[in-house]
Amino acid sequence: MKHYLITDPTFYGITSETIESALDVVYSHTLPDFALFRDKQTTHYRDLAQTFIAVSRSYRISRVLLHGDYILAHELRADGVHLTSTQFDDIAEAKKLRLYVVISIHTHEEAFKAQKLGADAITYSPIYVSPNKGEPKGLEDLKEIVDKIEIPIFALGGITTEEQIKAVEECGVYGFASIRYFIDYPSHTVLDTVSIF
Template identity: 30%
Template sequence: MKQNWKIDFRAYIISSRKLFKTTGQMLERLEKILDIAPDITAVCFRESDMDSMLLLKLAFEMRNITKRAGSKLFISRRIDIAVACGADGVQLGRRTVSIKEAKKYFPQFLIGYSAHSSSEAVRAFSDGADFITISPIFYSPGKGKPVGIKALGKVMALCKGKPVFALGGIDACNIEEVLKTGAWGAAFIRSGWKIKDFKVVIRKIKDSLIETGEVKMH
């Protein structure tokens, strides 16, 4: 797989404040998570049901945390929030502004896209997406029927060498299976916020990069 220098991360942590009692706890955990491997970890701030003012406040706080860590921050859907807080990019989908429009009017942003089929994945890259997530690979509460590891393999065959992140039920137990398909990395919601699990995930990602000769870890 050829290195895509724009997308230098391999683990993509997606926010979910409902996993915590307070947003303050989520931010504290984020700092600890990014301490593990800030160079190959990026964060997606996705809280679509949150009040806009609170969303903006939290976006700035996340920007400060990711900037200190040296990690990238993406904002889901809300390009206005991404512009305001100085994020590195946005995560788009079916019900957002199009990839082409985002690239035209906001060329400073990296563009991620949430795909749910091989055809949607191919189209997203054709339209100019810098990376995509494909989901749900495994069972994930409330996300519908999983597409399965074979479907991920099909996407990788069609999008070989491109930054595809598997999403949905990815954890320390199945990350190796995911990486063997040629996936660029994985995205996490629940398991990504568990420090012990995430340390194992990162170790396995680094081991995979060494095995494929993409990087030399010391």
């Protein structure tokens, strides 16, 4: 099953230096198959994304993605883009640039729409309780959507333990995506040695 790391400035910091330091620590513990640079607040996304891509490439991460901006992802030679659930119209444009396209979805209807529009994969969330993400979908609903949809599905939302990973894997998902699992791996102290602020 594929492992998909998603960053958050709370844990990776807000400068190129802190992002590089945090990634070095995280990647030294576990190497995900996919990695996404996600920071909705920064005004320096391009510069930080360049650092993220460079570090991730040095660790040979298979697919390095940027969040939302498919044009920037193409310019910086990322492997792909992770679109938000409001960006269905951008799927085709991103595909024209030969990017690997993941899109966030939260309903079965959105999943079918993403598949029809040519997305390469989707994240379906939240599976478990996750901060500020609403009512969790649960494993039964996850299994139901996996059985319906042909494109790869990443389970997302509240996945922080090996037991949860095994549970979503048993539902037949392509992979899981998480912020907290990777910073807590293999214990809750991975980033304790990094001063990010």
